[in-house]
Amino acid sequence: AQSVTQLGSHVSVSEGALVLLRCNYSSSVPPYLFWYVQYPNQGLQLLLKYTSAATLVKGINGFEAEFKKSETSFHLTKPSAHMSDAAEYFCAVTHGSSASKIIFGSGTRLSIRP
Amino acid sequence: EAGVTQSPTHLIKTRGQQATLRCSPISGHTSVYWYQQALGLGLQFLLWYDEGEERNRGNFPPRFSGRQFPNYSSELNVNALELEDSALYLCASSTTKGTGGPGNEQFFGPGTRLTVL
Numbered sequence: 001a002q003s004v005t006q007l008g009s010h011v012s013v014s015e016g017a018l019v020l021l022r023c024n025y026s027s028s029v030p031p032y033l034f035w036y037v038q039y040p041n042q043g044l045q046l047l048l049k050y051t052s053a054a055t056l057v058k059g060i061n062g063f064e065a066e067f068k069k070s071e072t073s074f075h076l077t078k079p080s081a082h083m084s085d086a087a088e089y090f091c092a093v094t095h096g097s098s099a100s101k102i103i104f105g106s107g108t109r110l111s112i113r114p
Numbered sequence: 115e116a117g118v119t120q121s122p123t124h125l126i127k128t129r130g131q132q133a134t135l136r137c138s139p140i141s142g143h144t145s146v147y148w149y150q151q152a153l154g155l156g157l158q159f160l161l162w163y164d165e166g167e168e169r170n171r172g173n174f175p176p177r178f179s180g181r182q183f184p185n186y187s188s189e190l191n192v193n194a195l196e197l198e199d200s201a202l203y204l205c206a207s208s209t210t211k212g213t214g215g216p217g218n219e220q221f222f223g224p225g226t227r228l229t230v231l
Contacts, residue, residue: 034219043118043204043222044157090157100145100169100208102220106156 006105019078023091118223139207152201
């Protein structure tokens with residue numbers, strides 16, 4: 001069975017500081033992993049996805065995530081936070097080619113302090 | 115290319131009424147998913163439709179139902195509305211299962227905000 005755990009329901013960083021959002025997964029087969037972002041009162045937008053190619057995945061808006069099999073992690077990072085990064089971030093996992101089996105984490109709300 | 119669209123944007127109902135929410139998937143997508151996002155509860159999977167059939171449903175009572183039309187658009191119906199049904203309802207679409215390569219993601223619409231008074 002698959003599952004995904006996001007550590008920290010709320011993360012607050014200063015503008016210009018490093019952003020680190022944590023995601024750990026559990027999967028009995030090689031996973032495919034996603035990060036989505038949700039801005040206030042909007043739907044979810046795909047930030048990046050890992051599909052077994054490069055372990056370091058670069059996404060939109062300067063975000064990247066590294067797949068670490070030994071740690072079963074897929075943490076999301078951005079070197080320098082911007083006020084516009086304030087949003088809810090969801091990690092998700094699936095396996096195989098079916099989007100129907102995507103499991104979403106509980107989300108992490110990112111706040112940016114001026 | 116048009117994204118996933120949902121209507122209405124906002125919907126206000128009173129307890130006991132019925133609500134109908136609509137979703138149009140991205141052209142070429144045959145799977146539609148519905149999620150409920152209540153305040154502080156994250157994404158709760160509701161229903162999955164593919165090729166006109168209900169393929170899976172989450173842990174919700176039968177008063178949550180829906181259907182998928184031949185053009186792959188979908189409706190979500192919520193009967194006998196309760197106050198706790200107030201939430202953002204998100205629709206997502208994807209390509210048919212098993213095609214398009216690994217890691218097919220879901221593409222989300224902007225959501226319908228349902229308020230039950």
